[in-house]
Amino acid sequence: MMQKVLKVEGMTCQHCVQTVSETVGKMAGVQKVDVDLDRKEVTIEFDESQTKLNEVSAQIVEAGFEIVGN
Numbered sequence: 001m002m003q004k005v006l007k008v009e010g011m012t013c014q015h016c017v018q019t020v021s022e023t024v025g026k027m028a029g030v031q032k033v034d035v036d037l038d039r040k041e042v043t044i045e046f047d048e049s050q051t052k053l054n055e056v057s058a059q060i061v062e063a064g065f066e067i068v069g070n
């Protein structure tokens with residue numbers, strides 16, 4: 001199991017938190033998603049053999065948010 005923290009811009013309210021949580025949470029191999037709205041951080045625990053980090057990032061972007069850095 002792999003844990004990564006993504007910096008995500010564009011999340012402004014609990015609705016955004018829910019959107020990101022649900023979008024990432026339903027991806028294959030994703031064990032846990034924790035969204036910190038204040039820090040603009042999304043912590044993900046996932047199985048790398050099932051899902052790659054860039055696929056997670058792509059889904060978040062698809063949902064209308066922006067990944068900062070990595």
Ligand SMILES: [Cu+2]
Nearest residue numbers: 012013015016
């Ligand atoms: Cu929102």
